[in-house]
Ligand SMILES: O=P(O)(O)OC[C@H]1O[C@H](OP(=O)(O)OP(=O)(O)O)[C@H](O)[C@@H]1O
Ligand code: HPA
C-alpha cells in the first residue's frame with residue numbers, strides 16, 4: 663500500500679501525540695460527567711480506540727454506522743443510516759468521535775438525530791477537520807489536525823474500501839484513482 667501514497671501528512675508518532683493531547687483535554691472537560699461516546703463507523707474505528715484509551719472518565723461506548731461516500735472521493739450528498747446506535751440518548755452527554763469532517767453532512771445528520779432524541783449535550787471530537795470542504799454548517803469541538811482540501815487516506819479513511827489499515831495518513835498518487 664505504501665507505494666500508492668504520494669505524500670504522508672501525519673505519521674504514526676504525530677497521531678499518537680494528537681490522541682494524547684485530545685484525551686487530556688477531554689478528561690478535563692468531562693470530569694464528573696458520564697458521557698456516552700458515539701463512534702461513527704466505519705472510518706472512526708481506529709481513532710476511537712486510540713483516543714478513548716487516553717480519556718480517563720467513566721464513559722460508555724456505542725456505535726452508529728452512516729455512509730455517504732460509498733467508497734468514492736466525493737460525497738453522494740445523501741447520508742444513509744446503515745445501523746443505528748443501541749443506547750437511549752435522552753438526557754445524556756454525547757461525545758461523537760469522527761475520523762473527518764469534510765462537507766459536514768454526516769456530522770450535521772448525526773447531531774440533528776441526537777438532539778431530536780433529546781440528548782442533553784452533543785460535542786464532536788474529530789481526528790481530521792477539512793474546513794475548506796464544508797457544504798453545510800458543522801463545527802467540531804475537538805480537532806486532531808486541520809487538513810487542506812485534498813482527499814486523504816489511512817488511519818480509518820478509505821478509498822474504495824481500501825487503505826483504512828494504513829497506520830498513517832497520506833495523499834494518494836493520482837495514478838491510483840485516474
Ligand atoms: O463531512 P462529510 O462530507 O459528510 O464526510 C465525512 C464522513 O465521510 C466519511 O464516511 P463514509 O461515508 O465514507 O463512510 P465510512 O466511514 O464507512 O467510510 C467519513 O468517515 C466521515 O464519516
Ligand atoms: O478526504 C477524505 N478521505 C477519505 N474519506 C473521506 N470522507 C470525507 N472526506 C474524506
Ligand SMILES: [Mg+2]
Nearest residue numbers: 702703704705
Ligand atoms: Mg465515516
